[in-house]
Amino acid sequence: MSDDLRDLPLRERKKVRTRRALAETALRLFTERGYDATTLDDLCDAVEVSRRTFFRNYRSKEDVALAADSDLWSAYLDDVAAREMNGPVIDALRVTLATTLSTMDDDWERRFLAARELSEAVPALQAHSLGYCQDTTRALVAVVSGRSDAGVEEWRLRLAVEIFVAAWRTASLRWTAQGGRGDRGALMELVEETFAAIPAALTATA
Structure with a gap:
């Protein structure tokens, strides 16, 4: 477990990991497929989260990029x-x-x-x-x-x-x-x- 997460409550650790996974996967997909060619649903499917979860972390594709x-x-x-x-x-x-x-x-x-x-x-x-x-x-x-x-x-x-x-x-x-x-x-x-x-x-x- 990374040092910056070790002291966080479990709920917060999960939230940080989800946010990081969305950002990391977004950069990969936007780079590989192109920004316009990658939909929000593509990103959510890749991270296995709902659109609702996405919008709890980021306001838009631009934000996550x-x-x-x-x-x-x-x-x-x-x-x-x-x-x-x-x-x-x-x-x-x-x-x-x-x-x-x-x-x-x-x-x-x-x-x-x-x-x-x-x-x-x-x-x-x-x-x-x-x-x-x-x-x-x-x-x-x-x-x-x-x-x-x-x-x-x-x-x-x-x-x-x-x-x-x-x-x-x-x-x-x-x-x-x-x-x-x-x-x-x-x-x-x-x-x-x-x-x-x-x-x-x-x-x-x-």
Whole structure:
């Protein structure tokens, strides 16, 4: 039994296993057969669950295809909410991201890479990914606003969060363009390199 499930009650372990099985099988079927050619019923049959069970875990085919993204950001939002926010917001967000990435399950980067490749190839997933990014950014602004100096204007916090999200997207796109070379360690190095380049990027000339 994996360490991250060992301490959960039996009911919760079953729920996590079902969610993981749906996400893993979805990536396999979408890659092998094509996203549009794979129906929700195909996925449910392959995992041997009902549509009702599917919708208890995911809202749509798009959601299950991009489960690696939501797994990361759900964990990240929890980590930000639990973290004491001191100093520059972007620095605190970057450090917390490194912590969250280090705690993702051993197979996460493979699933994330596969999801990114699918997203690049399927317009519906591209649109869903952008919408999810917007929702996550909004949620992150809300969490940061609740934990920051009350004297900081909301629009300044939003700007800091938007820069953070743009830096993450830039780093992750660089990593996926390299085919996930070096696995998670290389991704984390690119994250650090990208954040370090923000000051120079802000003064770059055309």
